[in-house]
Amino acid sequence: MSTIGVDVGGTKVSVAVLEAGELSEPLVEPTEKANADVLVDQLARCIEQARGPGSEAVGVGIPAAVEFATGAAKSGVNVPLAGVPLRHVLTERLGLPVFVDNDANVAALAEAHEGGRLVTEHLVMFTVGTGVGGGLVLGGRLYRGVTGAGAEMGHILIGLDLSDGAPPPADRFPQPGSLEALASGTALDGLARAAAQGNPEGALGRALAASGKVTGVDVVRAAKDGDEEAVDLLRILGERLGVGIASAINLFDPEEVVVGGGVATAGDLLLEPARSAAAGYVLTGVGERTVIRLARHGVEAGVYGAALLAAQEGATTEVTS
Amino acid sequence: MSTIGVDVGGTKVSVAVLEAGELSEPLVEPTEKANADVLVDQLARCIEQARGPGSEAVGVGIPAAVEFATGAAKSGVNVPLAGVPLRHVLTERLGLPVFVDNDANVAALAEAHEGGRLVTEHLVMFTVGTGVGGGLVLGGRLYRGVTGAGAEMGHILIGLDLSDGAPPPADRFPQPGSLEALASGTALDGLARAAAQGNPEGALGRALAASGKVTGVDVVRAAKDGDEEAVDLLRILGERLGVGIASAINLFDPEEVVVGGGVATAGDLLLEPARSAAAGYVLTGVGERTVIRLARHGVEAGVYGAALLAAQEGATTEVTS
Numbered sequence: 001m002s003t004i005g006v007d008v009g010g011t012k013v014s015v016a017v018l019e020a021g022e023l024s025e026p027l028v029e030p031t032e033k034a035n036a037d038v039l040v041d042q043l044a045r046c047i048e049q050a051r052g053p054g055s056e057a058v059g060v061g062i063p064a065a066v067e068f069a070t071g072a073a074k075s076g077v078n079v080p081l082a083g084v085p086l087r088h089v090l091t092e093r094l095g096l097p098v099f100v101d102n103d104a105n106v107a108a109l110a111e112a113h114e115g116g117r118l119v120t121e122h123l124v125m126f127t128v129g130t131g132v133g134g135g136l137v138l139g140g141r142l143y144r145g146v147t148g149a150g151a152e153m154g155h156i157l158i159g160l161d162l163s164d165g166a167p168p169p170a171d172r173f174p175q176p177g178s179l180e181a182l183a184s185g186t187a188l189d190g191l192a193r194a195a196a197q198g199n200p201e202g203a204l205g206r207a208l209a210a211s212g213k214v215t216g217v218d219v220v221r222a223a224k225d226g227d228e229e230a231v232d233l234l235r236i237l238g239e240r241l242g243v244g245i246a247s248a249i250n251l252f253d254p255e256e257v258v259v260g261g262g263v264a265t266a267g268d269l270l271l272e273p274a275r276s277a278a279a280g281y282v283l284t285g286v287g288e289r290t291v292i293r294l295a296r297h298g299v300e301a302g303v304y305g306a307a308l309l310a311a312q313e314g315a316t317t318e319v320t321s
Numbered sequence: 322m323s324t325i326g327v328d329v330g331g332t333k334v335s336v337a338v339l340e341a342g343e344l345s346e347p348l349v350e351p352t353e354k355a356n357a358d359v360l361v362d363q364l365a366r367c368i369e370q371a372r373g374p375g376s377e378a379v380g381v382g383i384p385a386a387v388e389f390a391t392g393a394a395k396s397g398v399n400v401p402l403a404g405v406p407l408r409h410v411l412t413e414r415l416g417l418p419v420f421v422d423n424d425a426n427v428a429a430l431a432e433a434h435e436g437g438r439l440v441t442e443h444l445v446m447f448t449v450g451t452g453v454g455g456g457l458v459l460g461g462r463l464y465r466g467v468t469g470a471g472a473e474m475g476h477i478l479i480g481l482d483l484s485d486g487a488p489p490p491a492d493r494f495p496q497p498g499s500l501e502a503l504a505s506g507t508a509l510d511g512l513a514r515a516a517a518q519g520n521p522e523g524a525l526g527r528a529l530a531a532s533g534k535v536t537g538v539d540v541v542r543a544a545k546d547g548d549e550e551a552v553d554l555l556r557i558l559g560e561r562l563g564v565g566i567a568s569a570i571n572l573f574d575p576e577e578v579v580v581g582g583g584v585a586t587a588g589d590l591l592l593e594p595a596r597s598a599a600a601g602y603v604l605t606g607v608g609e610r611t612v613i614r615l616a617r618h619g620v621e622a623g624v625y626g627a628a629l630l631a632a633q634e635g636a637t638t639e640v641t642s
Contacts, residue, residue: 065606074606122466145575145607146443146574149609150574150607151574152572152607155568155602157479157565157568160479160480162561165560169602182483236483236485240483240486243487247476247477251471251472251572252466252471253470280496283470285395286466289467
């Protein structure tokens with residue numbers, strides 16, 4: 001089966017063809033963000049350009065929560081697609097089955113495959129970037145729940161003080177105590193600021209003095225240079241992530257837990273503390289076959305996973321238009 | 322399809338036939354617990370007794386974690402079946418396909434059905450008894466993970482102090498901070514003792530003075546009688562459960578979250594605080610169709626769910642012997 005994968009990012013659109021397990025060189029353009037019409041036109045044009053005679057279905061990954069049945073984004077923070085039934089619109093334009101899902105789901109699907117073939121039946125993915133996202137591949141397929149809004153890995157609660165019941169929730173998400181509040185790049189930014197202010201002579205303190213700000217990127221850089229304070233901040237973040245991973249293993253008993261996203265560039269400085277914390281909190285007898293690893297795919301995860309989505313859904317779903 | 326359901330409890334064995342959505346009057350005997358051989362003999366005899374000419378498969382629920390492929394219990398705390406490949410042994414004895422799963426999974430399957438028919442595609446069950454167990458019905462089928470050890474709902478972490486990373490795990494499970502440590506019947510026993518000692522004049526304090534002990538059962542009774550202190554303890558337990566439910570909704574976006582087990586006899590005194598806490602921690606846009614409700618099935622959940630397990634697995638699996 002030959003399918004087309006489309007990765008709609010906040011800055012770039014990438015389109016490529018997956019055939020016999022091989023992904024073609026992607027066609028890449030800056031994202032047209034003026035409005036929905038312009039962006040839909042761009043997507044249709046790029047897909048037509050990439051399309052071969054054997055193309056059977058199109059998969060599209062977008063940076064938003066998606067109503068899977070219609071392909072409509074539930075918000076338009078990063079791309080102007082909120083409420084646009086992208087699946088129906090593109091199906092009609094192209095005369096091909098189209099499937100739309102959020103980019104974290106699509107990346108999880110990519111991680112479960114090698115050479116276009118499913119290699120991991122049950123996989124939990126955590127994407128640690130500005131926030132914490134993720135995806136669930138269960139029984140070889142993306143799990144989305146009844147409305148398509150599931151797999152919100154960043155919004156599991158791990159660190160609440162529950163001595164007197166539940167604290168009143170905050171006005172906005174992420175909730176304090178959630179994985180996203182505690183283990184995201186934004187949380188690492190906060191740890192970096194506190195450390196820099198508390199220790200002006202340290203590497204992070206000097207970075208703050210030099211540029212007026214300090215972020216998670218500085219932490220990862222300093223930690224890779226061997227700065228102990230920065231290594232310790234990644235330990236804190238990694239252990240928090242590990243607690244979230246332990247909950248996921250106790251629920252899903254998966255073959256793999258995959259950690260991706262910008263903060264994962266810290267590599268084992270993040271992952272070793274995560275593995276170690278998870279090991280202590282996974283119930284005896286569970287997770288005996290679970291491997292916790294870094295994401296295998298880089299920038300091409302989006303377009304590859306989108307093409308896999310098309311192959312998976314196209315093989316089992318009737319055209320909807 | 323006509324199937325036989327077997328519920329192996331710590332005190333009773335129940336066997337019944339499910340045909341055309343109707344469960345027969347169960348055959349009930351005290352569990353033979355001397356050793357595995359005696360219990361296996363009892364099960365085989367009871368199944369032969371219940372078996373009709375049209376019986377096509379047998380489902381067995383046991384109070385232990387199970388390796389699904391072999392039907393072997395991973396522990397023998399409640400029944401002497403640890404390590405016995407019950408699925409294979411009974412398949413050989415009976416000449417029928419046999420499927421064995423843990424009782425919480427089987428109860429979840431029962432809750433997803435009415436009159437033998439699947440009515441809920443995605444369902445998360447929490448069984449709040451001495452511990453917290455549960456089950457996951459995803460896409461209409463029990464989800465077990467790669468080794469069959471998944472769906473350990475009680476071992477998700479919700480209440481850890483993660484300010485300096487993850488606290489060192491305790492020597493044994495349940496881990497402090499887990500749903501089971503915080504929201505089980507055992508946790509309620511602890512809340513009851515503390516309240517009774519702190520307030521000897523209250524209903525719980527008087528119960529302690531009268532009998533030398535006070536438990537969750539006293540709390541539920543006093544709360545139903547309107548005792549405010551007891552109502553507040555159920556609020557605490559319910560809100561903690563609600564935080565676990567919120568995590569589950571953010572992950573699974575299910576149609577239903579079902580709460581069963583002994584503590585659920587508290588009814589809305591437990592469930593209303595749970596619903597209220599969950600509502601605050603479920604991400605906007607998720608769980609829009611999720612209903613949180615009490616379990617519908619009582620004591621017959623085990624035998625009914627086991628018969629449904631046989632119908633579900635028997636329809637899609639070859640006989641293994």
